Amino acid sequence: MDRPDTAKIIGTAFECGIVVPGFNIPYLPMMEPVVRALRDCNSFGLIMVASLEFMKFEAKSLKAIRDEYEKVKDERHTRLHLDHVPVVDEDGRRSDFEKIIGEALELGYESVMIDGSRLSLNENIDSTAQAVGLAAGKVPVEAELGAVLGHEAGPLPPYEELFASRKGFTSPEDTFRFVRESSCSWLSVAVGNIHGAISAAGRQKEKPHARIDLTHLKLLRDAAHIPLVLHGGTGIPKEYVKKAVSTGIAKMNVATAIRQPYERNLSKGVKAAQNAVYETVTGLLKSEFSIENSCDILTK
Numbered sequence: 570m571d572r573p574d575t576a577k578i579i580g581t582a583f584e585c586g587i588v589v590p591g592f593n594i595p596y597l598p599m600m601e602p603v604v605r606a607l608r609d610c611n612s613f614g615l616i617m618v619a620s621l622e623f624m625k626f627e628a629k630s631l632k633a634i635r636d637e638y639e640k641v642k643d644e645r646h647t648r649l650h651l652d653h654v655p656v657v658d659e660d661g662r663r664s665d666f667e668k669i670i671g672e673a674l675e676l677g678y679e680s681v682m683i684d685g686s687r688l689s690l691n692e693n694i695d696s697t698a699q700a701v702g703l704a705a706g707k708v709p710v711e712a713e714l715g716a717v718l719g720h721e722a723g724p725l726p727p728y729e730e731l732f733a734s735r736k737g738f739t740s741p742e743d744t745f746r747f748v749r750e751s752s753c754s755w756l757s758v759a760v761g762n763i764h765g766a767i768s769a770a771g772r773q774k775e776k777p778h779a780r781i782d783l784t785h786l787k788l789l790r791d792a793a794h795i796p797l798v799l800h801g802g803t804g805i806p807k808e809y810v811k812k813a814v815s816t817g818i819a820k821m822n823v824a825t826a827i828r829q830p831y832e833r834n835l836s837k838g839v840k841a842a843q844n845a846v847y848e849t850v851t852g853l854l855k856s857e858f859s860i861e862n863s864c865d866i867l868t869k
């Protein structure tokens with residue numbers, strides 16, 4: 570069997586209007602049930618870790634995630650992705666993004682994300698181009714433009730206000746320039762989607778039911794001409810997901826939807842928490858994303 574790389578898989582998903590979900594793993598035991606659910610549904614997905622997950626949660630380290638991945642991976646159904654490496658993090662600190670991305674590449678991560686979305690357009694282009702240089706054409710680099718809110722320490726303004734004002738939405742003009750000058754492979758956009766809260770106080774709160782501005786998304790797709798990524802996939806109604814996927818979204822990140830059932834069931838033991846993750850992922854694959862048997866097209 571040919572082993573298509575992640576660039577090829579996401580490219581096919583983009584062309585065929587299929588979504589590849591990326592599952593964040595803030596606790597190592599969450600990984601096995603995610604892989605099992607993908608296999609049982611004959612679906613394809615990415616196993617991901619973001620740097621804040623080994624700093625603020627219990628994913629431990631890039632290496633710990635990679636080692637766990639080597640134990641449970643199934644190459645027909647999964648690839649390993651490094652999610653959010655912010656140039657400036659949610660607490661306003663500069664991170665050593667080159668070191669983190671360099672380490673991930675050495676460990677065998679098959680795609681990486683650089684997040685310069687808190688920077689000015691020019692600085693975001695420069696940092697992203699640097700990350701693309703590090704990846705040297707070997708693995709795809711995802712970048713972010715616009716403000717996908719939710720990781721901030723303070724409370725968010727009311728969701729409807731954000732949506733109506735398009736505050737923080739990715740600009741089509743900036744997108745056109747950004748993609749060409751940074752040479753990123755995929756672009757995470759802000760079109761009404763929001764991240765789940767990660768502050769200790771907000772972690773178990775229900776996420777607002779986000780919507781997607783499909784008219785705006787279409788403008789971004791036409792400006793970018795590369796696969797688009799939707800972060801904050803939890804809580805977006807199914808009909809929006811479907812339309813977003815046919816409007817350029819090839820990858821959708823899922824974090825809160827699987828983290829909350831894991832944390833909620835932990836008091837009953839790790840096994841019960843893992844079962845909750847398995848059930849949730851199976852439900853997402855079959856229902857929200859409708860991607861049972863996506864492997865027949867993506868990694869056939």
Ligand SMILES: [Zn+2]
Nearest residue numbers: 653800801822
């Ligand atoms: Zn994100």
